Amino acid sequence: MDTITIIGTGLIGASLGLAIKKVGIKNVEIVGTDLERYRANKAKSMKAVDRVENNMIAAVSDASMVFIATPVMAIKDVMEHIGPRLRRSDDRTIVSDTGGTKAEVLQWAKEFLPSHVDFVGGHPLAGRETPGPDNADGDLFNDRPWCIVPSPGASQKGVRTIVDLTSAMGAKPFFIDPQEHDSFVAAVSHLPFVLSAALIGATSKSPQWGDISHLASSGFRDVSRLASGDSAMHRDVCLTNQEGIIHWINEFIVELERIKGIMREEEPAQPLYDLFETAFEEREKWLDGVITPWARADYERPKPLSFGRTASTLMFGDRATRGLLGEEEDDKKGRNNRR
Numbered sequence: 001m002d003t004i005t006i007i008g009t010g011l012i013g014a015s016l017g018l019a020i021k022k023v024g025i026k027n028v029e030i031v032g033t034d035l036e037r038y039r040a041n042k043a044k045s046m047k048a049v050d051r052v053e054n055n056m057i058a059a060v061s062d063a064s065m066v067f068i069a070t071p072v073m074a075i076k077d078v079m080e081h082i083g084p085r086l087r088r089s090d091d092r093t094i095v096s097d098t099g100g101t102k103a104e105v106l107q108w109a110k111e112f113l114p115s116h117v118d119f120v121g122g123h124p125l126a127g128r129e130t131p132g133p134d135n136a137d138g139d140l141f142n143d144r145p146w147c148i149v150p151s152p153g154a155s156q157k158g159v160r161t162i163v164d165l166t167s168a169m170g171a172k173p174f175f176i177d178p179q180e181h182d183s184f185v186a187a188v189s190h191l192p193f194v195l196s197a198a199l200i201g202a203t204s205k206s207p208q209w210g211d212i213s214h215l216a217s218s219g220f221r222d223v224s225r226l227a228s229g230d231s232a233m234h235r236d237v238c239l240t241n242q243e244g245i246i247h248w249i250n251e252f253i254v255e256l257e258r259i260k261g262i263m264r265e266e267e268p269a270q271p272l273y274d275l276f277e278t279a280f281e282e283r284e285k286w287l288d289g290v291i292t293p294w295a296r297a298d299y300e301r302p303k304p305l306s307f308g309r310t311a312s313t314l315m316f317g318d319r320a321t322r323g324l325l326g327e328e329e330d331d332k333k334g335r336n337n338r339r
Helices: 011-023 037-045 056-060 072-085 103-112 156-168 178-204 209-215 218-228 231-240 242-263 269-288 318-324 328-338
Strands: 002-007 028-033 065-068 093-097 117-124 145-150 172-175
Touching: 002 011, 002 056, 011 028, 011 037, 011 156, 028 037, 028 056, 056 072, 065 072, 072 103, 072 231, 093 156, 103 117, 103 178, 103 231, 117 156, 117 178, 145 156, 145 178, 156 172, 178 209, 178 218, 178 231, 178 242, 231 242, 242 269
Parallel strands: 002 028, 002 065, 065 093, 093 117, 145 172
Antiparallel strands: 117 145
8 A cells, every 4th residue: 555645744744634535536545744843633634634643754654655744944944844754666756845935945855855856846726725634625636727836856757646636636736946946936825915014014014003903894804814824834934935025025115106106196086997997908908817937948839638648738839848858859769760
């Protein structure tokens, strides 16, 4: 029987266990481990894991696959501790993570994980503002992007395994460079949390907050929702993606200054209307999924694929998938043979 170990059984870790269970893989035991025993025991009681192992080293010693679902800064310590204890066998052990930043994580994997391990970094763009296993859901990853960021030494088989598993869980695998990942998620994931926290900070510091709070309704609740998220997770994201987040904070300040400047004009009505109408239209395009990715020299429109290959199709183009999975060379050989 193979073992899949999940280190960290909070919202994402427990949801991951439930999602793997729904895939219905046979002859696999899911082992959960967490510094907070309540979380691990809760994950077991809700059948997200089959067994709880309080010793992290024991939890990974026989594992064929390990998911690290902890706050980002803890990933370094986890890798340092488990690296020497990961099993050696004919089938390479696969290690992945769910951290919200990737450049630092890839560097830690290079430093602490042995060469007989395939590290395939991951980041599911899914979650809730309420942390903990009590809020876990096996459908949490349905139709959500799951960033795949393999280490340079990861085998084709290891990459394919993670791609196929995340796809089977309902996610949309999305291959991306670690630096690009951190820049992009700074804009659409990390900045929204910072803005949510800033909104709470700005309003709650007012001497009139006691009265103001009685008028706060659905709009305030929606915009401030992310401030209820896991503080450790967001702290670690900010610490490992400082430049990316600061860049987008500056861009947001520029946009606020532009709005402030319009409001101070002698005739602000039409410019304000145009600004809000443009924002409305851009959001509708995003909601409707009609925003076109930028052009790349190697971009190809994907061909219809079988289930196994569909999971491996990159959103940036099918050519990159074939190269990553070792199929581009096979295509070249086939073309040469036909000449």
